[in-house]
Amino acid sequence: MDYLKQLNWRYATKRMNKKTVPQNKIDNILEAIRLSPSSMGLQPYTVVVIEDEAVRAKMLPAIYNQPQIVEGSHVLVFAVWDGITPEQVQTFIKQIAMEREIPEKSLDGFKNMILGFISQKEKDDLINWNAKQAYIALGTGMVAAALEEVDATPMEGFDPQALDQLLKLKEKGLKSVAILALGYRDSDEDKLAQLKKVRRPKEEFFLKIDSVN
Numbered sequence: 001m002d003y004l005k006q007l008n009w010r011y012a013t014k015r016m017n018k019k020t021v022p023q024n025k026i027d028n029i030l031e032a033i034r035l036s037p038s039s040m041g042l043q044p045y046t047v048v049v050i051e052d053e054a055v056r057a058k059m060l061p062a063i064y065n066q067p068q069i070v071e072g073s074h075v076l077v078f079a080v081w082d083g084i085t086p087e088q089v090q091t092f093i094k095q096i097a098m099e100r101e102i103p104e105k106s107l108d109g110f111k112n113m114i115l116g117f118i119s120q121k122e123k124d125d126l127i128n129w130n131a132k133q134a135y136i137a138l139g140t141g142m143v144a145a146a147l148e149e150v151d152a153t154p155m156e157g158f159d160p161q162a163l164d165q166l167l168k169l170k171e172k173g174l175k176s177v178a179i180l181a182l183g184y185r186d187s188d189e190d191k192l193a194q195l196k197k198v199r200r201p202k203e204e205f206f207l208k209i210d211s212v213n
């Protein structure tokens with residue numbers, strides 16, 4: 001597969017044609033997202049998957065009526081943990097010990113490092129840090145979708161409080177930070193579909209440093 005061709009093909013789709021993305025493609029995109037790296041490996045976010053048409057219709061006002069929400073077939077909401085608790089760190093450590101079949105005690109140094117890190121941060125800083133990790137997964141999801149020839153729209157244009165209330169995310173200790181709508185482009189309706197991709201020139205975008213004093 002020519003992945004650069006696919007990355008040129010992808011664009012933030014504004015109008016979709018209501019065709020459903022097959023489950024195997026959704027599963028692959030979700031798995032790519034799950035495989036995303038995160039700092040210390042904590043994955044401090046949950047990806048909420050919404051396929052139900054009625055639920056997506058109810059989400060529309062909170063997402064400022066962006067039509068991809070209902071014209072696509074799936075919506076992924078990247079929702080970060082509302083902070084990080086020592087219990088969540090403990091669960092993470094337990095999982096590593098179990099999956100790698102090593103004593104939990106051998107991870108004490110690592111655990112204390114994470115606990116030290118979180119204890120130095122305010123809750124809002126932790127939420128921001130969690131969001132940075134979630135955005136890496138958002139990027140992975142966009143690339144995976146392009147490789148699956150599925151259209152996708154990353155979205156920050158929504159009212160997180162309204163969306164969290166509708167999806168009852170606060171009760172789950174989560175806060176929405178970004179959305180990925182998945183579906184297929186409607187090339188007739190979407191004026192952006194044929195437009196040339198615009199990116200900053202390579203000479204300006206990349207800064208090559210060959211020596212330092």
Ligand SMILES: Cc1cc2nc3c(=O)[nH]c(=O)nc-3n(C[C@H](O)[C@H](O)[C@H](O)COP(=O)(O)O)c2cc1C
Binds near residue numbers: 011014153155156157
């Ligand atoms: C984090 C993020 C948030 C975005 N939010 C929206 C959005 O709410 N609605 C939308 O139509 N496009 C949104 N976009 C799409 C960008 O406008 C688009 O990616 C950018 O203009 C580059 O164009 P391209 O992705 O089509 O190549 C968002 C993109 C990113 C990465």
